[in-house]
Amino acid sequence: MNIRGTVTAPGEQRTVTTRYGERDLAEVVVRPDDDVPQTVTLWGKWAETADYLEEGMELLVTDAEESEYDGETTYATGKESYVVVEPSFLVNVTDVRSWVQCPRMYYLNKLSAIPLNYPVVKGTIVHEVFGDLLRGRELDDSIEERVEEVGLQLGLLGRETDEVAGEVRQNARAIEGWLEQGVLDDTDDWRSEYTLISEQFGIKGRCDALRRGMPVELKTGKNTNRDPRFQDKIQAACYALLLQERGVPADTGTLLYTKNSALDRTEETGDLSPAKEFSIGKGLLEFVVRTRNEIAAAEFDMDVPTGYEANAKCEYCFEKDTCMVVSGRLNQESKAGQIGRPIPEEERAYFREKYEQIERERRATHREYAKLWEQTAQERADDDRALIGLEPAGQTQIEGGRWELRARRTDDAVSKIREGDVVLASKGDPVSGHAELARVQQLGDEIVVTTDEPVELRRLDVYPSEFSADGMLTALHDALLKGDERRKDVLFGRREPEFEADERTFIGNNDAQNAAVNLAVNAKDCALIHGPPGTGKTYTIARTIRALADDGNRVLLSAFTNRAVDNALEALREQGFGEEEIVRVGTESGVREDMQDVRLERGGDPGERVAELEGASVVAATTATCGSRIMREQAFDVALVDEASQLTEPATLAAINLAERFVLVGDHHQLPPVVQANDAEADSEASADGDGAGGDLSTSLFQRLVDLYPDASVMLDRQYRMAQRIQAFSSREFYDGALRPANGEVAAQKIGDLPNVEPESLPPTLRTGVAFVDPDGKTAGNTNPVEAERVTELVSRFANAGVAREDIGVIAPFRAQVAEISRRVHESVAVDTVDRFQGSSKEVIIVSFVATGDLDSPIFDDYRRVNVALTRAKKSLVLVGDERALRSSPLYDRMVEWAT
DNA sequence: ACTCTGCGCAGAGGA
Numbered sequence: 034m035n036i037r038g039t040v041t042a043p044g045e046q047r048t049v050t051t052r053y054g055e056r057d058l059a060e061v062v063v064r065p066d067d068d069v070p071q072t073v074t075l076w077g078k079w080a081e082t083a084d085y086l087e088e089g090m091e092l093l094v095t096d097a098e099e100s101e102y103d104g105e106t107t108y109a110t111g112k113e114s115y116v117v118v119e120p121s122f123l124v125n126v127t128d129v130r131s132w133v134q135c136p137r138m139y140y141l142n143k144l145s146a147i148p149l150n151y152p153v154v155k156g157t158i159v160h161e162v163f164g165d166l167l168r169g170r171e172l173d174d175s176i177e178e179r180v181e182e183v184g185l186q187l188g189l190l191g192r193e194t195d196e197v198a199g200e201v202r203q204n205a206r207a208i209e210g211w212l213e214q215g216v217l218d219d220t221d222d223w224r225s226e227y228t229l230i231s232e233q234f235g236i237k238g239r240c241d242a243l244r245r246g247m248p249v250e251l252k253t254g255k256n257t258n259r260d261p262r263f264q265d266k267i268q269a270a271c272y273a274l275l276l277q278e279r280g281v282p283a284d285t286g287t288l289l290y291t292k293n294s295a296l297d298r299t300e301e302t303g304d305l306s307p308a309k310e311f312s313i314g315k316g317l318l319e320f321v322v323r324t325r326n327e328i329a330a331a332e333f334d335m336d337v338p339t340g341y342e343a344n345a346k347c348e349y350c351f352e353k354d355t356c357m358v359v360s361g362r363l364n365q366e367s368k369a370g371q372i373g374r375p376i377p378e379e380e381r382a383y384f385r386e387k388y389e390q391i392e393r394e395r396r397a398t399h400r401e402y403a404k405l406w407e408q409t410a411q412e413r414a415d416d417d418r419a420l421i422g423l424e425p426a427g428q429t430q431i432e433g434g435r436w437e438l439r440a441r442r443t444d445d446a447v448s449k450i451r452e453g454d455v456v457l458a459s460k461g462d463p464v465s466g467h468a469e470l471a472r473v474q475q476l477g478d479e480i481v482v483t484t485d486e487p488v489e490l491r492r493l494d495v496y497p498s499e500f501s502a503d504g505m506l507t508a509l510h511d512a513l514l515k516g517d518e519r520r521k522d523v524l525f526g527r528r529e530p531e532f533e534a535d536e537r538t539f540i541g542n543n544d545a546q547n548a549a550v551n552l553a554v555n556a557k558d559c560a561l562i563h564g565p566p567g568t569g570k571t572y573t574i575a576r577t578i579r580a581l582a583d584d585g586n587r588v589l590l591s592a593f594t595n596r597a598v599d600n601a602l603e604a605l606r607e608q609g610f611g612e613e614e615i616v617r618v619g620t621e622s623g624v625r626e627d628m629q630d631v632r633l634e635r636g637g638d639p640g641e642r643v644a645e646l647e648g649a650s651v652v653a654a655t656t657a658t659c660g661s662r663i664m665r666e667q668a669f670d671v672a673l674v675d676e677a678s679q680l681t682e683p684a685t686l687a688a689i690n691l692a693e694r695f696v697l698v699g700d701h702h703q704l705p706p707v708v709q710a711n712d713a714e715a716d717s718e719a720s721a722d723g724d725g726a727g728g729d730l731s732t733s734l735f736q737r738l739v740d741l742y743p744d745a746s747v748m749l750d751r752q753y754r755m756a757q758r759i760q761a762f763s764s765r766e767f768y769d770g771a772l773r774p775a776n777g778e779v780a781a782q783k784i785g786d787l788p789n790v791e792p793e794s795l796p797p798t799l800r801t802g803v804a805f806v807d808p809d810g811k812t813a814g815n816t817n818p819v820e821a822e823r824v825t826e827l828v829s830r831f832a833n834a835g836v837a838r839e840d841i842g843v844i845a846p847f848r849a850q851v852a853e854i855s856r857r858v859h860e861s862v863a864v865d866t867v868d869r870f871q872g873s874s875k876e877v878i879i880v881s882f883v884a885t886g887d888l889d890s891p892i893f894d895d896y897r898r899v900n901v902a903l904t905r906a907k908k909s910l911v912l913v914g915d916e917r918a919l920r921s922s923p924l925y926d927r928m929v930e931w932a933t
Numbered sequence: 934a935c936t937c938t939g940c941g942c943a944g945a946g947g948a
Contacts, residue, residue, distance in 0.1 A: 252946085594939075
């Protein structure tokens with residue numbers, strides 16, 4: 034049986050004499066959920082676990098042996114047992130591999146991501162070609178296409194297509210030769226790119242290929258030793274472990290060193306073949322699990338490895354210099370030693386604080402993975418994380434040997450899955466059954482995805498990604514260890530931002546906007562533009578970038594969402610920016626249709642692609658893309674970041690790291706960054722550290738700098754969106770009364786100004802601009818059907834009075850209520866959550882508050898959400914909710930007071 | 934208790 038629980042006493046390793054001789058053991062006490070603590074004896078090598086086990090860690094012992102002793106039941110590891118520390122912490126196979134090489138290598142890779150370099154790019158191409166060959170593709174076609182696909186990267190590396198194709202062909206020959214040794218026939222059963230996620234072992238990864246159910250790993254390098262490299266064996270053994278968990282008897286691994294050739298034949302090996310087979314026994318698998326446990330335990334404590342954990346020799350290490358510099362600058366203990374002076378203690382404190390916050394985000398992502406097996410298919414679907422009950426509607430092998438899978442939906446369920454997303458496609462069980470990583474191509478009534486191998490398409494699951502955590506760590510590293518000293522002085526409050534004194538007139542009819550452009554253009558370090566709702570933020574951005582570019586600057590335009598980047602780009606084009614001046618970097622599915630013409634293709638001729646990117650005076654990309662390998666190679670004079678108040682500090686750093694100066698645009702009185710790790714957890718862990726640093730990732734750099742340097746910011750104070758009556762509450766509550774209508778026309782606008790609208794046909798209460806309605810509903814979960822009904826009726830009233838449905842928006846705090854209302858109103862009425870409505874506006878807005886009785890949901894706690902909800906309407910705003918509930922909180926009470 | 938957007942997924946290599 035399996036024993037799983039929280040460690041209450043980690044025990045100690047000791048040696049005892051048994052009738053079989055001396056053996057190590059450790060007695061660990063674990064408490065399963067809500068159950069009595071149990072003692073588990075870990076025997077032999079598993080006893081080492083006690084060295085790093087701590088109270089509070091989760092522990093799993095598989096196939097534990099039960100025995101009665103003194104009338105008590107005790108458990109012990111048996112022959113088949115594995116001991117898994119923190120099983121819910123998912124470790125990547127490559128992480129196990131790099132930890133085996135050296136734990137510091139694992140840490141360094143995690144901290145700063147591998148930069149763009151030719152061996153890695155070539156390695157990727159060779160792997161793609163290998164997959165193509167397994168899928169029966171013709172070699173030359175494959176090479177040509179795969180090299181073409183990475184044209185931009187090759188261009189940045191100064192490589193030519195032909196030269197690269199030639200090198201890849203060399204490696205491919207070794208692969209082909211091996212495949213031709215009679216293995217590609219019917220008796221052989223091949224699969225490429227096999228994704229494995231293990232709930233039990235807390236490991237996930239993607240195997241290059243399976244041959245007769247055994248893992249095959251391809252290596253682009255050379256290895257003329259008789260044995261494969263140890264870390265390579267470990268990698269294959271990881272996959273074997275996960276295959277065995279699924280009942281596949283994988284006991285042999287194959288490593289294919291494709292740079293080996295006949296010339297490498299040595300006396301010792303006499304081996305011509307690039308392929309090396311080795312057997313995978315229980316001992317190796319246990320080693321894999323113990324290594325994985327060390328990683329999980331180190332991550333539990335957020336320890337920084339020193340390198341002494343392994344017996345790797347630093348003198349042969351390629352990362353030695355990097356290792357020494359990082360440890361020197363961060364003042365970390367390192368086996369390789371330190372180089373250079375440490376950065377100031379306050380910067381190191383900042384590093385530790387952000388590092389921990391980012392790692393907590395990573396764990397939140399791991400919890401998302403855990404839901405794959407903890408929740409039933411129906412629960413996943415109810416949680417919008419899966420589409421289930423799909424009817425397979427065909428599998429076609431498409432160009433390149435990949436597969437296109439089709440399915441039809443059997444219900445109208447919604448989910449978070451969007452076109453362009455990577456998802457897990459399965460027959461029904463994505464973890465214990467087989468799942469393929471798939472890319473969503475179409476998401477209508479018919480669903481179309483592409484995969485490497487076919488699968489019966491009955492279910493799609495959201496596939497969580499750690500990339501956001503990875504990107505933030507890299508940005509943090511770059512900002513502190515590679516960052517410009519002058520900028521760090523500003524970021525850490527050691528130097529007031531400076532400005533040139535060169536006042537010009539960029540915008541004649543709005544003083545605040547003109548001041549903002551001047552501030553940004555004159556900034557020697559940074560400028561902050563605070564743009565409340567409707568204040569012409571986007572226009573100001575466009576004018577700023579126009580002015581910066583005219584002064585000869587190369588500008589990076591960034592924002593959190595693709596939508597904001599494209600909006601700003603649209604405004605730029607209206608400022609007369611030509612196609613050759615701007616480049617949009619991003620995925621095809623992320624970039625809006627009308628910006629595709631300036632989108633940078635990744636594939637194609639290396640020289641041409643690089644010229645497009647480097648020749649552009651304005652490059653636009655999301656902050657996530659700014660952290661990509663390609664963008665990290667770029668340099669700018671100025672980075673302008675929109676929606677900066679919705680960005681975590683590290684995400685903002687990803688963009689501003691690329692430039693000498695930066696301009697942040699945002700509004701810290703609207704919604705803050707979305708952070709998955711909840712505050713309660715952050716608080717408890719922060720206090721345990723005694724660090725006192727406080728705060729979490731949900732405070733944006735924008736907000737911190739606005740507070741730190743009020744003189745470096747300008748608030749746009751004239752709004753062009755809302756009638757006076759509508760903006761009054763927001764202005765008073767959130768902007769100290771400083772937000773005002775831009776002119777009389779804006780202030781006095783009313784519903785009757787809309788074409789074909791007859792205000793007389795509206796009830797008097799709906800004619801005044803702001804109204805409050807209590808429908809006397811009752812909540813059911815996160816919905817309120819009576820309220821939804823009333824909202825629907827209000828929509829009809831406005832529509833009947835002549836308001837176009839496209840001009841009406843409905844906002845609710847919960848997705849469930851959004852669905853409830855969407856079912857009732859015409860599809861041209863925009864119905865969405867507050868969060869998703871941020872950034873847009875409508876002539877008429879109806880807000881459904883849902884809650885009755887009280888406001889006991891965290892969603893109502895954030896005043897910034899109220900601000901967003903109330904500032905979307907231009908001419909008419911109707912608040913629909915339970916008066917008693919709203920009156921129970923001072924802010925909402927004042928809101929009701931204002932609306933009635 | 935709730936909100937949810939990014940990203941070619943993970944891994945690709947050097948001696």
